Amino acid sequence: METVSENRAFGGVQGVYRHASTACGCDMTFAVYLPPEAEDGPVPCLWYLSGLTCTHENAMTKAGAQGFAADYGLALVFPDTSPRGPGVADDEAYDLGQGAGFYVDATEAPWAPHFRMESYVTEELAQLVAAEFPVDPGRFGITGHSMGGHGALTLAMRHPERYASLSALAPIAHPAGSDWGQKQLGAYLGANASVWAEHDAALLLRSRGWHGEILVDQGSDDQFIDLLQPEALAAALAETRTPHMMRIQPGYDHSYFFVASVIEEHIAWHAARL
Amino acid sequence: METVSENRAFGGVQGVYRHASTACGCDMTFAVYLPPEAEDGPVPCLWYLSGLTCTHENAMTKAGAQGFAADYGLALVFPDTSPRGPGVADDEAYDLGQGAGFYVDATEAPWAPHFRMESYVTEELAQLVAAEFPVDPGRFGITGHSMGGHGALTLAMRHPERYASLSALAPIAHPAGSDWGQKQLGAYLGANASVWAEHDAALLLRSRGWHGEILVDQGSDDQFIDLLQPEALAAALAETRTPHMMRIQPGYDHSYFFVASVIEEHIAWHAARL
Numbered sequence: 001m002e003t004v005s006e007n008r009a010f011g012g013v014q015g016v017y018r019h020a021s022t023a024c025g026c027d028m029t030f031a032v033y034l035p036p037e038a039e040d041g042p043v044p045c046l047w048y049l050s051g052l053t054c055t056h057e058n059a060m061t062k063a064g065a066q067g068f069a070a071d072y073g074l075a076l077v078f079p080d081t082s083p084r085g086p087g088v089a090d091d092e093a094y095d096l097g098q099g100a101g102f103y104v105d106a107t108e109a110p111w112a113p114h115f116r117m118e119s120y121v122t123e124e125l126a127q128l129v130a131a132e133f134p135v136d137p138g139r140f141g142i143t144g145h146s147m148g149g150h151g152a153l154t155l156a157m158r159h160p161e162r163y164a165s166l167s168a169l170a171p172i173a174h175p176a177g178s179d180w181g182q183k184q185l186g187a188y189l190g191a192n193a194s195v196w197a198e199h200d201a202a203l204l205l206r207s208r209g210w211h212g213e214i215l216v217d218q219g220s221d222d223q224f225i226d227l228l229q230p231e232a233l234a235a236a237l238a239e240t241r242t243p244h245m246m247r248i249q250p251g252y253d254h255s256y257f258f259v260a261s262v263i264e265e266h267i268a269w270h271a272a273r274l
Numbered sequence: 275m276e277t278v279s280e281n282r283a284f285g286g287v288q289g290v291y292r293h294a295s296t297a298c299g300c301d302m303t304f305a306v307y308l309p310p311e312a313e314d315g316p317v318p319c320l321w322y323l324s325g326l327t328c329t330h331e332n333a334m335t336k337a338g339a340q341g342f343a344a345d346y347g348l349a350l351v352f353p354d355t356s357p358r359g360p361g362v363a364d365d366e367a368y369d370l371g372q373g374a375g376f377y378v379d380a381t382e383a384p385w386a387p388h389f390r391m392e393s394y395v396t397e398e399l400a401q402l403v404a405a406e407f408p409v410d411p412g413r414f415g416i417t418g419h420s421m422g423g424h425g426a427l428t429l430a431m432r433h434p435e436r437y438a439s440l441s442a443l444a445p446i447a448h449p450a451g452s453d454w455g456q457k458q459l460g461a462y463l464g465a466n467a468s469v470w471a472e473h474d475a476a477l478l479l480r481s482r483g484w485h486g487e488i489l490v491d492q493g494s495d496d497q498f499i500d501l502l503q504p505e506a507l508a509a510a511l512a513e514t515r516t517p518h519m520m521r522i523q524p525g526y527d528h529s530y531f532f533v534a535s536v537i538e539e540h541i542a543w544h545a546a547r548l
Contacts, residue, residue, distance in 0.1 A: 009531035010493065064338035067534065221282065257283035260341065 010070035011036040023120040024083035024107035031056040031216035037073040044139035044274035045075040053099045062256040068264045075135045083114040083194040103151030106188035122159045141165035141270035151170035153201035156206030165273035167215035167266045214244040215269045217262045219252025284344035285310040297394040298357035305330040311347040318548035319349040323418030323425040327373045336530040340381035342538045349409045349487040357388040377425030380462035396433045400536045415439035415544035427475035439547035441489035441540045448506035450474040476506035488518040489543045491536045493526030
């Protein structure tokens, strides 16, 4: 693992690191924020998964999360959203290929050799972060925005032993029933809709459920709300009687201004449960 | 004035606007954050001037200021750092021309026709913001980072009737004695060093002084600290016995991670004095 940069932030350290990923078969870049408390021993750790077109950098610079992570004594991890590089398959569309990994392990050509973001996030990077940083792997939480909200919800429900707390911001809630999902799940996993159901938050909640509580925030004026389908997740949360807090926040859109406006409450939510 | 975008943020509105500037002779873009309190009437307003290479956007997206502005009931204004456009003079260097206006009114060719950032910020944009937004022009404060810290300090001391409170983050403190300043003040204002002294924070503090208190924050590990020369400002503050708080913060560098780490204290500082 190589250090790309480290900056003092809120008494802790915001770092960017690069490593050769076995899961993705390419170099991967990620960011870790360590709060001041990490100097005294392992701290709980919140994983933040980003949305379409993002890298490790967007949330690191625009979510305003580090100050609250310092207040609550949480580390933050910002993975990239896909494998990258000249040898990695890509597509001209912004919502497929590089920058759009959808947090699945692809089985279809040309994606299968590198697009293994589920294994990367939940196994390889989780182990690397636990080995290299003063974080407690028994106290990992996960959240994310948009495609990353989809990733947080589905990875948590598929790997409940890995994550102790869960929230999502404007998640793609029902990709198997949306143009943000059918295209990508079809490309990465093939045409079988029963496979897609294993990577769809609203459907997974009904099939596997979640062992804890879930916090979901969604802006009422989100320009992509018809693609996100929060109503599918709300119905599944209510009908499965899963302990949760689901909010439609009036006036907010899909931007990082929304993420920044609610990130403190998400960090506090995870801190209270880790 | 034209609205480029408006996003709900922390219960208020983060807007970006464009207008035809008389002072600069080109279209100028700026950002305004209005806190929820602005719905009930005029609020005090903090002007944030940005550094080299920045536009209105950098601090708007990376400083994490809006949440604290909402908490303290302050509006924020983020001007651009120079005139821009194909008809505007420029230089290949990152630190001269577009993106590097240095908050002066240029008198020299080829800069004089457009590079009038002092008049633009202190007069034209101040009047526009006061006319178009629910802010109280009697309660304007000013701050900024790097070149923008230079701008905040020098514009406040040159226009004390305009600004009631003042702070700076990692400011270019003594441009008349630094490679970050001599080149630009020479290009924009000519070779006469006595003219430069009228745009140098450390020198202005000795010649004109400031009617209030000044807060200055500087990172100890700032990679540009030799260009910024905080020691010149510290000496001037102490020797003129100007009420102030000057801090060298251990471990911080010149990045927005430093700005974000201390912005709450700057907003609180201005709120208490506006």
